[in-house]
Amino acid sequence: xxxxxxxxxxxxxxxxxxxxxxxxxxxxHELFELALFYARPVVNTNNSAHALLKSCGxxxxxxxxxxxxxEKIDGIGRNSAVFLKILSEGVMRFLAKGCEDMVLDxxxxxxxxxxxxxxxxxxxxxxxxxxxxxxxxxxxxxxPYSDVIxxxxxxRELAELLIMRRAFRILIGVYxxxxxxxxxxxxxxxxxxVSELCSTLGIELVDSVVCCKTSAYSMRSSGAFSFGR
Amino acid sequence: MADKHxxxxxxxSEGGPAPTDKEYLTLLLSYCSKLSPExxxxxxxxxxxxxxxxxxADSKLLANTIGSVDAAVLFRLISRLSTLYVTxxxxxxxxxxxxxxxxxxxxxxxxxxxxxxxxxxxxxxxRITSARTLYSDSPLMLKAxxxxxxxxxxxxxxxxxxLAHNHPIGSATPSAEDIMSTQKIIAALSKLGTALIDHIxxxxxGAYSMRDRKVCPQLDEQPSYGYK
Numbered sequence: 001x002x003x004x005x006x007x008x009x010x011x012x013x014x015x016x017x018x019x020x021x022x023x024x025x026x027x028x029h030e031l032f033e034l035a036l037f038y039a040r041p042v043v044n045t046n047n048s049a050h051a052l053l054k055s056c057g058x059x060x061x062x063x064x065x066x067x068x069x070x071e072k073i074d075g076i077g078r079n080s081a082v083f084l085k086i087l088s089e090g091v092m093r094f095l096a097k098g099c100e101d102m103v104l105d106x107x108x109x110x111x112x113x114x115x116x117x118x119x120x121x122x123x124x125x126x127x128x129x130x131x132x133x134x135x136x137x138x139x140x141x142x143x144p145y146s147d148v149i150x151x152x153x154x155x156r157e158l159a160e161l162l163i164m165r166r167a168f169r170i171l172i173g174v175y176x177x178x179x180x181x182x183x184x185x186x187x188x189x190x191x192x193x194v195s196e197l198c199s200t201l202g203i204e205l206v207d208s209v210v211c212c213k214t215s216a217y218s219m220r221s222s223g224a225f226s227f228g229r
Numbered sequence: 230m231a232d233k234h235x236x237x238x239x240x241x242s243e244g245g246p247a248p249t250d251k252e253y254l255t256l257l258l259s260y261c262s263k264l265s266p267e268x269x270x271x272x273x274x275x276x277x278x279x280x281x282x283x284x285x286a287d288s289k290l291l292a293n294t295i296g297s298v299d300a301a302v303l304f305r306l307i308s309r310l311s312t313l314y315v316t317x318x319x320x321x322x323x324x325x326x327x328x329x330x331x332x333x334x335x336x337x338x339x340x341x342x343x344x345x346x347x348x349x350x351x352x353x354x355x356r357i358t359s360a361r362t363l364y365s366d367s368p369l370m371l372k373a374x375x376x377x378x379x380x381x382x383x384x385x386x387x388x389x390x391x392l393a394h395n396h397p398i399g400s401a402t403p404s405a406e407d408i409m410s411t412q413k414i415i416a417a418l419s420k421l422g423t424a425l426i427d428h429i430x431x432x433x434x435g436a437y438s439m440r441d442r443k444v445c446p447q448l449d450e451q452p453s454y455g456y457k
Contacts, residue, residue, distance in 0.1 A: 019288050019289065019302060023312075026309075027353060059314060082241070086260075087306065089245035089253065093281065094285075096281075121277070121279045123277060123282075125278060142283075166386070
């Protein structure tokens with residue numbers, strides 16, 4: 001029987017580690033090692049990842065470099081350089097949403113945030129925004145509304161993703177692209193369900209905002225739901 | 230692979246923003262094995278409605294939506310790299326040496342008229358991930374400070390921290406009480422598996438690194454992880 005290579009399964013283990021732990025548990029070079037798996041299906045990409053960071057100086061340096069510079073880096077080549085450019089385009093598209101460094105400490109800022117967050121979406125969605133003690137936005141997660149309503153995403157899944165994101169204080173936003181901007185019975189149902197879960201987990205639910213294409217309705221500011229605190 | 234992908238030409242010749250979200254997603258997903266890129270892009274856009282929402286989706290739920298761990302990893306990578314990009318573009322320091330740390334904390338205590346203590350959590354590359362003021366105006370009992378430190382360490386999930394405090398009207402040289410407090414804090418941190426990398430004191434006319442000056446034997450015994 002042939003010996004299994006020493007690094008057999010290394011790629012799968014790295015991918016699982018990346019998915020199962022908070023993303024900041026990975027070094028910068030490990031992120032690029034992981035990224036290069038997609039462009040170089042067989043070879044060891046660890047050295048190339050180190051070379052990338054050394055040559056470009058930082059993560060943002062790699063993401064801002066053009067293909068002609070990247071492909072000259074030791075172990076990268078044309079295919080990897082093109083893939084890294086495609087990946088960096090994803091980063092730019094994600095950042096174009098412009099929700100970083102926001103402080104959601106007023107009803108207006110909360111409504112503006114969710115209106116902007118959902119501005120390019122055409123599906124019914126639910127967003128959970130994790131904020132810190134000073135109401136600065138920490139992170140967000142987007143969920144298909146229909147899966148939350150149907151129970152496909154249940155309390156267990158919601159609890160897991162809240163704990164993984166180290167949530168102590170959250171806001172929820174619900175988006176109905178064809179809605180009228182007022183909450184429906186399902187929206188109250190979701191808010192009640194999340195509120196109960198938060199109470200169990202010791203998380204503060206600050207507000208639940210229902211959005212449509214043109215407006216946003218804050219349940220807390222309108223007094224439509226009792227938030228406990 | 231995307232070698233001959235129809236949208237690759239458009240991406241390369243017209244620039245990154247040229248492809249629509251659907252075209253861009255199809256191109257990106259063509260790098261994932263065991264996946265039909267067109268069908269997966271359609272399915273993801275049907276469920277999430279936009280590229281931003283897909284990149285912000287929960288990885289495990291997304292993997293279930295299209296049955297691909299590769300795709301889930303790819304979108305999580307985009308989200309993580311975005312965070313790092315913004316952090317670096319905003320000029321965040323890495324405190325790899327006592328010189329960096331003294332510079333960083335000098336900035337924090339600029340114009341502080343009262344004594345404060347600050348704790349900062351660092352990741353494995355010495356990037357400061359969070360910081361908290363432990364007391365201001367009047368120092369609390371050390372036991373209460375240790376409780377606050379433990380709370381900070383647990384909530385920020387860090388294994389290495391920096392401490393800093395200021396002497397608004399005095400020199401930066403530590404007092405016997407400063408050294409004793411540092412020893413007690415190190416003892417409390419060690420119970421949480423967390424190392425104190427350095428304790429910086431900012432005085433009226435300069436900054437002082439306890440690690441640099443080797444004034445606290447317990448601090449010298451702490452792992453440095455390459456901090457100089």
